[in-house]
Amino acid sequence: MKKSLNITKKALNNVACIVLAAGEGTRMKSEIPKVLHSIYGKTLIEYSLDTLQKLGINKTVTVIGYKSRDVAKFIGKRSEVVIQERRLGTADAVKQGLKKLSGFKGNILVLCADAPLISNETLQALIDISKKGKVDCAILTATIKNPTGYGRILRNDEGQITRIIEEKDASLYEKVIEEINTGVYCFKAQSLFSNIDKIKPNKIKKEYYLTDIIEVLSSQDLRIDSYETLNIEEIIGINSRFELIQAHKIMRQRIMKRIIESGVTIVDPDTVYIDEGVEIGMDTIIEPFVRIEKNVKIGKKCLLGPFLRIRPGTVIKNNVRLGNFVEIVRSTIKSNSKANHLAYIGDSKLGEAVNVGAGAVTANYNGKEKNATIIGDNAFIGSGSILVAPVEIGKGAITGANSLVTKGKVRSGAIVVGVPAREIKKKRESKKTKKAGA
Numbered sequence: 001m002k003k004s005l006n007i008t009k010k011a012l013n014n015v016a017c018i019v020l021a022a023g024e025g026t027r028m029k030s031e032i033p034k035v036l037h038s039i040y041g042k043t044l045i046e047y048s049l050d051t052l053q054k055l056g057i058n059k060t061v062t063v064i065g066y067k068s069r070d071v072a073k074f075i076g077k078r079s080e081v082v083i084q085e086r087r088l089g090t091a092d093a094v095k096q097g098l099k100k101l102s103g104f105k106g107n108i109l110v111l112c113a114d115a116p117l118i119s120n121e122t123l124q125a126l127i128d129i130s131k132k133g134k135v136d137c138a139i140l141t142a143t144i145k146n147p148t149g150y151g152r153i154l155r156n157d158e159g160q161i162t163r164i165i166e167e168k169d170a171s172l173y174e175k176v177i178e179e180i181n182t183g184v185y186c187f188k189a190q191s192l193f194s195n196i197d198k199i200k201p202n203k204i205k206k207e208y209y210l211t212d213i214i215e216v217l218s219s220q221d222l223r224i225d226s227y228e229t230l231n232i233e234e235i236i237g238i239n240s241r242f243e244l245i246q247a248h249k250i251m252r253q254r255i256m257k258r259i260i261e262s263g264v265t266i267v268d269p270d271t272v273y274i275d276e277g278v279e280i281g282m283d284t285i286i287e288p289f290v291r292i293e294k295n296v297k298i299g300k301k302c303l304l305g306p307f308l309r310i311r312p313g314t315v316i317k318n319n320v321r322l323g324n325f326v327e328i329v330r331s332t333i334k335s336n337s338k339a340n341h342l343a344y345i346g347d348s349k350l351g352e353a354v355n356v357g358a359g360a361v362t363a364n365y366n367g368k369e370k371n372a373t374i375i376g377d378n379a380f381i382g383s384g385s386i387l388v389a390p391v392e393i394g395k396g397a398i399t400g401a402n403s404l405v406t407k408g409k410v411r412s413g414a415i416v417v418g419v420p421a422r423e424i425k426k427k428r429e430s431k432k433t434k435k436a437g438a
Helices: 009-014 044-055 068-075 090-101 120-133 189-198 210-219 241-261 431-437
Strands: 015-021 059-064 080-083 107-112 137-143 152-155 161-165 179-188 224-228 290-292 296-298 308-310 314-316 321-329 338-346 348-350 361-363 373-375 386-388 391-393 408-410 415-417 422-425
Touching: 009 015, 015 044, 015 090, 044 059, 044 068, 044 107, 044 120, 059 068, 059 090, 068 080, 080 090, 090 107, 090 189, 090 210, 107 120, 107 189, 120 137, 120 179, 120 224, 137 210, 161 210, 161 224, 179 189, 189 210, 210 224, 314 321, 338 348, 386 391
Parallel strands: 015 059, 015 107, 059 080, 137 224, 290 308, 296 314, 308 321, 321 338, 338 361, 348 373, 361 386, 373 391, 391 408
Antiparallel strands: 107 179, 137 179, 152 161, 152 179, 415 422
């Protein structure tokens, strides 16, 4: 079945989700839990939880196991958490999750946290099948030419799903089946509660596999249906570093597409890297070799790059120019300001129409703590200036080339020069003053 039936977001209030995130991920060759590996600024578990939030599913239980404290701290209040003390397979993990859903009536989505590319549209379609068709279990499937490594969907002569067979247990005939199981399900809650304990342990590993519940349901003539995704990319599970690289490539294309379609020009997308969730305003132009990290907001009609790095916690307003070899972190830059080349701006607040010269540095870290730099509207920071935070540059003030401005405040309109910088003129004459004195 491929057609989505479109149910309302309100109906999803009667849908809960169990997210499986207990695995160690031994093939990742890492001490970091698999679900805490990142793709463009977001962890695998974060992608899953964000997708569920977009769907409007607020009742979520995440099953954790390996380094549970680390994973639980990251999840925070986004989801209820239950620990699978002994990792006895996916069916056991679901059973642990059901403890938090006692008495729940509705539909239960089961999602693996190591599959971050599944879209909310696909999950919505699977839920549609489950709710509208009143089926006991709806399975997300896909058809691929090389199904190696995936469990196969077995159907009877009438086309009804009867089993899921893992590849290692499949016969030669079953291995040529191209319809595969993605590991995503939507159950009628009562059917899941009533049958989860009927799954028997695997004879070799003594683990309980959720795939076996399909045969349990089928033996009772309970209704099993499927939704087949035609986008093969979204079913990729992350079990190795190589698969993580594949997911990076796919996610990068999605991010680029979203940003370009919002009205942004990216001159050479092959050399630009932007994290998921970055916001960029219309008519902004991004030159080659630009890196924009997570939690960054950029306004309209900006010119960025080439060779620019914008780090987390940065807000850039409209019509800002940031050129080559500039780095910015945890800073706010207001409209019409510019740093054309070779500058570091950290933990700073720049006003409107500020000009930051080549080689200027905000020395924000003293070895123990980060300190703030504040630069007022229309200030001019001369080439090679070093501003030792905490420091405040007043409106319209000027720092001369190679000035070292230490802790304190430069008055509005003042000019400071030297090492350490000293004021040589308290206030710049305005054009109106000059005309009046002429």
